[in-house]
Amino acid sequence: MAYSFGVVEDKLRETEFFLDQLRQTSPFSFESKYYFSAFVSAARSVTFAMQASLNGISGFDEWYRCARERLKTDPLAPFFVEIRNEVVHKGTNPLNQVSFEHLRQYLATQLQLRDRSHVLVLPGVRRSDTTVLADAIQACTTYFVSLVSIVYDCYYKFRTVVDPQWYFTKENFSAMNQTLEHALAELGFPPSWVSSAPSESAAWKALRQQQPTCQINDIFEKYLGKTIPAPDDDTRTPKGKGNG
16 A cells, blocks of 8 residues: 555544643633644644645545535634634634623623633624634534544545555455455565465455554544444445434
């Protein structure tokens, strides 16, 4: 396998790490702004890592154009990209920065809550010239779920490239005009190894069993309620909610 999806997996975990850390901070702690800044930067790098990982892969450019349009129409993604640019290029941080027009609402909300929450001033959904006061953790989580969904769709679409078990399937090697002998050579096994397997399908399965399964299925399960199946599972369709 010439391309590694590990950089995307690492960036997704890094983003979740900073989101979890942010959840544990109070609005008046200096750590909260640091974790928020790290979250938006890590989140932005997920798609950058995806492009670097799959650069040159057939069909990726077209798929990514659609994914980018999908993010542009997301109610939060463009806003978080703008925040990241402000954080990186200007050093500003909007977490818990309340404008005057929302100050009364903010104070009333904080007085009603036993545990004070982080807030963000977000653009209005129906009118771009208005703003709303939003729960920052909820907004960050919603944005993160959108990213996880993009990564999931990318992983499933290009699973024969990014997933070691899906890579070592007969169908994938046939599509590359290669055979089991090529797969054996790629893993450093002599061609004679196949004679010890009861069948060709058993040989392919033995090769796959030496490979790891999807390394971010726990994140897919946690935030999307579905996982990437392994080639030797009973079904080869995504597992989880909404998969009929």
